[in-house]
Amino acid sequence: MTRTKLIALFVAIVGSLLYFYNYFNPPETWQDHNKKALSAFHDSRYAEAEKHFVQALELIEAFPPNDPRFVFILYQLAEIYRIQSKFVEAEKMLKQILSVEEKKLGFNHPNVALGLNNLAGNYRERGRYEEAETLLKQALKILEDTLGKESSLVGNILEHYAHLLHKMGRHIEAGKLESRYQAIYSSLSKDNQ
Amino acid sequence: MNEGMETLRLLYVAVGPGIAIAVFIYHSNKFDREPSKLVIKSFFLGGLAVFPTYYFEGVAEQILGMQALQNEHSPLFWPKTIFYAFFGVALAEELCKFLFLKAFVFDDRAFNEPFDGIIYGGMIGCGFATVENILYVLPQGQAVGIIRMITAVPGHAFFGVILGYFMGRAKFSINRARHLIHGLVVVVMLHGLYDTAAFSNTIWSVYLIFAIIFLGIYLGLKAKRELEKLATVIEFSAKQYFPLKGRRKKVPLHLRDIRCLLSKGKLVPEDNLVDKKSGKIKSIREIFSSKIISQYRGLPKAPFSGMPVKLFLIFYQATFGLYLYFWFLGNYRDFTSYKKLKLNPELLALGLFVFTVLPYFFYGVIQRTLNVQEVNQGVDISLNLAVAGIETAFLYFQFQMFSGFLKKKLAKPFSVPVVILPLFILSGLKKVLAPTIPFYIFWEMALILLQGGVLAIVQRDLNLYWKVENERDQRIN
Numbered sequence A: 001m002t003r004t005k006l007i008a009l010f011v012a013i014v015g016s017l018l019y020f021y022n023y024f025n026p027p028e029t030w031q032d033h034n035k036k037a038l039s040a041f042h043d044s045r046y047a048e049a050e051k052h053f054v055q056a057l058e059l060i061e062a063f064p065p066n067d068p069r070f071v072f073i074l075y076q077l078a079e080i081y082r083i084q085s086k087f088v089e090a091e092k093m094l095k096q097i098l099s100v101e102e103k104k105l106g107f108n109h110p111n112v113a114l115g116l117n118n119l120a121g122n123y124r125e126r127g128r129y130e131e132a133e134t135l136l137k138q139a140l141k142i143l144e145d146t147l148g149k150e151s152s153l154v155g156n157i158l159e160h161y162a163h164l165l166h167k168m169g170r171h172i173e174a175g176k177l178e179s180r181y182q183a184i185y186s187s188l189s190k191d192n193q
Numbered sequence B: 001m002n003e004g005m006e007t008l009r010l011l012y013v014a015v016g017p018g019i020a021i022a023v024f025i026y027h028s029n030k031f032d033r034e035p036s037k038l039v040i041k042s043f044f045l046g047g048l049a050v051f052p053t054y055y056f057e058g059v060a061e062q063i064l065g066m067q068a069l070q071n072e073h074s075p076l077f078w079p080k081t082i083f084y085a086f087f088g089v090a091l092a093e094e095l096c097k098f099l100f101l102k103a104f105v106f107d108d109r110a111f112n113e114p115f116d117g118i119i120y121g122g123m124i125g126c127g128f129a130t131v132e133n134i135l136y137v138l139p140q141g142q143a144v145g146i147i148r149m150i151t152a153v154p155g156h157a158f159f160g161v162i163l164g165y166f167m168g169r170a171k172f173s174i175n176r177a178r179h180l181i182h183g184l185v186v187v188v189m190l191h192g193l194y195d196t197a198a199f200s201n202t203i204w205s206v207y208l209i210f211a212i213i214f215l216g217i218y219l220g221l222k223a224k225r226e227l228e229k230l231a232t233v234i235e236f237s238a239k240q241y242f243p244l245k246g247r248r249k250k251v252p253l254h255l256r257d258i259r260c261l262l263s264k265g266k267l268v269p270e271d272n273l274v275d276k277k278s279g280k281i282k283s284i285r286e287i288f289s290s291k292i293i294s295q296y297r298g299l300p301k302a303p304f305s306g307m308p309v310k311l312f313l314i315f316y317q318a319t320f321g322l323y324l325y326f327w328f329l330g331n332y333r334d335f336t337s338y339k340k341l342k343l344n345p346e347l348l349a350l351g352l353f354v355f356t357v358l359p360y361f362f363y364g365v366i367q368r369t370l371n372v373q374e375v376n377q378g379v380d381i382s383l384n385l386a387v388a389g390i391e392t393a394f395l396y397f398q399f400q401m402f403s404g405f406l407k408k409k410l411a412k413p414f415s416v417p418v419v420i421l422p423l424f425i426l427s428g429l430k431k432v433l434a435p436t437i438p439f440y441i442f443w444e445m446a447l448i449l450l451q452g453g454v455l456a457i458v459q460r461d462l463n464l465y466w467k468v469e470n471e472r473d474q475r476i477n
Helices: A003-024 A030-042 A046-060 A068-083 A087-105 A110-125 A129-147 A152-167 A171-192 B003-026 B036-064 B077-104 B115-140 B142-149 B152-171 B176-200 B205-236 B255-264 B290-298 B309-318 B323-339 B345-369 B377-409 B416-432 B440-476
Strands: B240-243 B272-275 B281-283
Touching: A003 B036, A003 B077, A030 A046, A030 A068, A046 A068, A068 A087, A068 A110, A087 A110, A110 A129, A110 A152, A129 A152, A152 A171, B003 B115, B003 B142, B003 B152, B003 B309, B003 B323, B036 B077, B036 B115, B077 B115, B077 B152, B077 B176, B115 B142, B115 B152, B115 B205, B142 B152, B152 B176, B152 B205, B176 B205, B205 B255, B205 B290, B205 B345, B240 B255, B309 B323, B309 B440, B323 B345, B323 B377, B323 B440, B345 B377, B377 B416, B377 B440, B416 B440
Parallel strands: none
Antiparallel strands: B240 B272, B272 B281
16 A cells, blocks of 8 residues: 555544544534523523633633624623622623723723723622722713713713712712703603604 | 425535536546546545545634634734635645545556546545535525535536646656646645635625636636547547567557556556657657647547437436536537537636626625615516526527537427527526425426426437437548
């Protein structure tokens, strides 16, 4: 048997065996883990959902950081951590999202404002009110500059801010914000009618 | 339609095109039909080559992180795509086909003239295209099957023909390595460009894909034509030689006798022969090289034997009617060659292919550009009828030409209008037929059978014509 024949036989046999091994035992992709995690999440099996989201994140880390799939998984993980009251881990995810969005979209983008709002929510739940307030002020400014003072998202941030101020005992300031966001909501509902 | 029937239909769409081209290539060898065992073996070797290359491509895809590339704006998109297309896919696939061809077919004694490279290379390409098509079409559906029917399948088949051309020349040349490397480089370049266009998924990539496929088909047909001339010279050359090997023969050998002895294993390409006239000693490799093509002009043209009607019907049916393109080309080539007509059969067949496929492509582009969500049935039907009209017009001109020749030799040749009109109606019906109607596959098959039946009338008369021509030539000789 010639050397070429031996090489060809080796390629044919080993290559085909490896192909069929992979075909019947396919390596799990990030989509597989994401699907399993979402299913576990819907069934309230949070620990399992967390495990699959972490595995999906490990696979997706090979993607460029500005890839929307990367941010999507980070958001899912942050939410899972929040539900399980793992606020420190959730904070890490939210900070990572914020950094990606700032790099991708710039500092004055509504998505960045929403990221700041999410992080503020995390701080509020942990009693870090001052830090939360700073973030909400930043988010409010971005949204007012980009979408206008009467936008529904501005109303949402004002509502969160008012809620935070109540927690901090600053009820008069909170009341002012409440009347402001209520005015926004009522004008929006009139527009929709 | 139940799941089993759907799988069967998809399998039919996946397997048909590869087999159609394989049949066309196999039947292009007119003088020395290759052993069917080796031909089938080559086809299956091509199919087998899919598995190792797919494994390798998967590994390359992972290493290069191809999944992470979303569009051409992703970092390192172009370097990674080009590298993957050329080295991860094109080189892997063509090298594997090359390796299998070289290891299991190249040294076989049935590979006894350069033209055989076209047959075996083409078979490897068709086998690869068929198995790959099954892997794509079964999970992804009919739409993918139809796109691949006019892109990847002819691409693989004709890249195989081009590779086979160089293999054939390499086997009968003193510069074996040079031809082998040339062959591999040419097909890897073509295939790599095709894959770069396919993977980049940009606006221009569709145009580039079609351009490369047309170039591949054109080069493949040109290569085939060149080696066909060489095969004709080997068949009819009057030159005679004495072999130096073994007992000195008293009767000198023609080139076709040498080809026969090669296939019996009594001679090998390295054996030397003595030219009866000049006394020069040359190896069979040197004699069978493409240099002898220059003798082609002076050779008599042998008429063709035609094709059994039953076989034609089977091919036509089994290939979903795709055999029409090859039949159209084969007929033009037979008449052009025999009657020394100034026609370009490849260009005409390519014209038929382009004009019956491109309207659908442009229609799709217009729909996408105008963002048309709902399909307008009136426009759809008009387009299908227009394409049926174009197809019939091409056939009309071909049949008119045949009719002129057939009238001189046959008492009652077919009438062109009588054949063309039903062909137009059947082609139109076949194209307009909605896949949603009950028993769609049955109606589609029935229409293909009827269309094949009408074309079989022409094939029958062509067979009679070639028979008469053969008898006349035998009387003259």
